Amino acid sequence: MMVELRRDPVVERWITIPRERAIDIDSLFSIEEASPNDPCPFCRDQNDEKEIDSIRDAQGHWVTRVFADLRPILRVEGTLSRGAKGIYDRMNGIGAHEIVIETPEHALSWATMDSRQLSLVLRTYRQRSLDLRRDQRLRALFIVKNHGGMASHFQHPHSHIVALPIVPLSLIEEIEGGEKHYAYKERCVWCDIREQEMNDPERTVYLDDRYLVVAPFASRFPFELLVLPLQHHADFASAGNDDLDMLGRCLRSTCEMIQRRLRDASLSIVFHSAPFQNPPEHSFHWHIEIRPAISKLAGFEWGTGFYTNPIPPEIAAAHLRG
């Protein structure tokens, strides 16, 4: 399906709209569920020609691999064309949408995967980020990991990489917030959060030499978590192999904690890293946001942007620590 991107004329929000006009309305109401009897599309030995990237072991067998999504939200082919009609801006749906198959083993998760394997998954993300940024049309890259029935169709461990020709609102808000704090204090706001949380570990659920995991002070969702590198870097892809080994351990412990203490709740994990062009090096600090899908987000919160979280983050952190 071809899409175009449209900018909301009031706020800096880009959305995708299908280009086709012949849309099957009925299909919107039938949710596609992968049946447990269907063969897993990620287990099958996939056509190597379609593989975009991979990490292989000494015998040449893949340990992680990357394919274009079969039903991408954006496509990499074509030229980027921006246009405006009156006050409305639009552009065609250029971008990259890739699937990372995280392991050949079907039944693992980030809570049960070897942290070494998780580190290789993280190296695959870094490899893709460094490759995709060479495409001048692309501005921002997101890594999205969904786990569990409420978040994902497929059980086989996989994640999405989406590179966009625009910087979406959620990231713009963070960049602007970081810049304001920096202009006022000449310090990165995430570095300040790190200092404060390390002085008062009430909301901390994990800490090692390189990463801190906290339930954020103003958590929007129950058991929302923030993974913050202790060292300041705007760009996730600047992490070295040692960093990613440690991050693998950190994420494995955190996901294991969620599995154990939150009844293996479905999860969404998103990596927030600086945009490729004119990155705000000093005022942005890359991080990971984790949201257990315990309750579906209520219509009120979607509609108003005003969140009502029933679990104080201090209680959430204490519960996760156990």
Ligand SMILES: [Zn+2]
């Ligand atoms: Zn599988």
Ligand SMILES: [Zn+2]
């Ligand atoms: Zn920082």
Ligand SMILES: [Zn+2]
């Ligand atoms: Zn963020």
